[in-house]
Each structure stands twice: as C-alpha cells, then as structure tokens.
C-alpha cells in the first residue's frame with residue numbers, strides 16, 4: 516500500500532472511531548428514543564409488518580439500545596441478530612434480558628461489514644437516517660447487509676427514502692443581521708459595520724440543522740430524489756441528485772432553502788404505506804430540517820418560479836459528512852450556486 520493510501524485508510528479508521536464513539540454516550544440514544552415520531556413510527560411499522568416478521572429471521576443493522584430488535588421479537592420474530600458496533604451494545608444486552616427476549620434477540624458487537632451471521636435473514640430493519648437523510652453515510656452499511664445477508668425476496672424496513680427542498684424566509688436570521696444597526700440607539704455606539712461580518716458568519720456555507728416554522732415555508736415542497744432501498748447501490752449514493760421546481764405562495768424574501776426527508780414502510784395490511792416524515796408541516800423530529808442560507812435574500816411575489824438542481828455527496832475528507840450543492844434560479848435573477856456542508860462538531864484529540 517502506498518503511503519498516501521495508508522494515510523487515507525488510517526483517516527477512515529479514525530473517522531469511524533469518532534463516529535462510533537458518538538453513539539457510546541447516553542444522550543444520543545435518549546434523543547432518539549424520546550423522539551416519539553421516530554420511535555413510534557418504527558414500532559407501528561414493525562407491528563404492521565408482523566406477517567413478514569412472525570417466525571422469521573431479522574437483522575437489525577445498528578441496533579443501538581436494541582429497541583427495534585425488541586419490537587421485532589414482540590412482533591413474533593423467530594430470531595433477531597442485533598448488530599451494533601459501539602459500546603452501547605453492552606446496555607442492549609441488559610435491555611434484552613430485562614424484556615425476556617434473550618432467547619430471540621442476540622446482540623452481536625461489531626460492524627455489520629465484519630460480523631458473521633450463521634444464516635441469511637428474511638427481514639432487515641434499520642434506523643440509519645442522519646441529518647438531511649445522508650449525513651453519517653450509514654445507509655452504505657444497510658446496503659452492504661442487504662447484499663450479503665438478505666434472502667431473495669426479503670423485506671427491508673423502511674424500504675424507500677425521499678428528499679425534498681423548499682424555499683423559506685427565515686426572519687430570525689435577518690433580525691440578527693439588523694440587530695447591529697440597533698446598537699447605536701441602545702448604547703450610543705454605532706456597530707452597524709458588524710452587519711457584514713455577521714452576514715459572513717451566519718450565512719456561511721454550513722448546513723444549519725434547525726426547526727423551520729411552517730409559516731416560513733414559501734412554496735409547496737418539491738421532491739428531488741427517491742431511493743428504493745431494494746435497488747439503490749453504494750455507487751449511486753456517491754451522488755444523489757435531482758431537479759426541482761417550486762412556485763412561491765406570495766410576496767416574501769427567500770433567504771434559504773430547507774431540505775428534509777421522508778422514509779416509507781410498506782404496510783401490507785393497510786391500504787396506505789406508513790411514512791416517517793421530517794417535513795416542517797409535520798410534528799417535529801430530532802432530525803429537524805437542514806437549512807441552507809443564501810448569500811443574500813431574493814424578493815419573490817406570488818407564483819415566482821424557483822427552480823434548480825440539488826446534488827448531495829459525501830465529503831471528500833473521508834468523514835461521514837454530507838455536502839449539498841444547490842444550483843438555483845429565483846424568478847428573473849441570474850442562476851446561482853452554493854455548496855454547503857455539515858460543520859465539524861466532532862473533536863479528535865489525536866487529529
């Protein structure tokens with residue numbers, strides 16, 4: 516292996532260690548389990564698919580505390596392999612015992628890419644979604660498990676993911692910029708020159724994870740990508756892209772785009788499938804929405820067309836971070852583009 520190749524590999528190992536460490540703490544699991552929309556939709560989906568689960572073998576990819584594995588046992592699974600890479604697996608062992616399903620749920624500590632199972636599985640369940648759907652790149656691991664362990668004709672829960680974009684007008688950010696013009700009236704010191712600096716800091720190229728208020732959404736959201744989990748490949752995840760067209764509801768200043776996702780579970784017993792939605796019009800989830808601030812606001816009136824193309828790709832630095840590139844036109848304004856990425860929240864003492 517060349518030196519450069521070795522360096523990349525070491526980087527990936529370190530990135531993975533940081534990633535799995537982030538799941539070793541209680542807070543992240545608390546946030547996920549407490550997210551009623553998330554946890555209850557998975558629970559409902561698993562019980563609604565009990566015909567596919569009863570007496571069958573299930574693989575839970577990234578089992579965490581084991582909650583989804585236990586739902587599957589409660590829905591009648593014969594065996595559940597609960598694969599979890601980080602130390603939260605130790606807690607999962609206790610939780611499984613506490614719920615008297617240790618005969619059914621087997622916690623396996625390791626990455627799904629490296630563990631060996633004694634058999635192929637009928638069902639894969641996984642909660643793999645990150646901010647803006649693809650942050651964390653965990654879907655790659657689910658696809659690896661699908662290709663290696665799912666029997667032909669097996670079931671994947673959820674089975675489809677969709678990405679949406681909509682223009683928004685975020686008043687808070689404009690208020691923050693205007694704030695610097697108000698300082699003189701308050702304290703007799705003119706700090707209006709800070710506005711440009713504030714603009715650079717706030718309207719940077721970070722993906723901001725925030726709750727978008729329903730009333731700040733300026734058009735019907737447009738779907739720009741759909742992933743069929745039975746078919747999509749890791750190669751295709753290297754560039755998930757699509758075009759969008761929106762028309763503004765009324766007069767406003769567009770100062771950001773909001774990106775969000777849904778995942779869909781088949782529901783054989785019901786006429787409609789079950790959707791876990793992170794849309795601003797739906798109850799809030801811990802994923803909130805991904806907000807992409809434009810460099811400057813653009814005025815729109817009713818029916819102004821807002822069109823463009825979104826492209827999502829993993830960051831080239833080897834991290835599991837996602838980048839979002841938006842190429843857009845708003846009304847008569849000239850076409851613009853901006854690339855956004857998730858800021859690095861992690862700190863690695865060895866880096």
Ligand SMILES: C[S@@+](CC[C@H](N)C(=O)[O-])C[C@H]1O[C@@H](n2cnc3c(N)ncnc32)[C@H](O)[C@@H]1O
Pocket residue numbers: 535538547548576577578579580581582583598599600601603625626627628641642643644653656
């Ligand atoms: C979003 S959490 C979901 C946890 C749990 N399934 C739940 O619903 O509460 C994802 C979990 O998957 C684990 N994970 C991510 N990639 C993995 C992989 N390749 N192999 C095994 N575990 C993985 C993480 O450590 C984390 O605990």
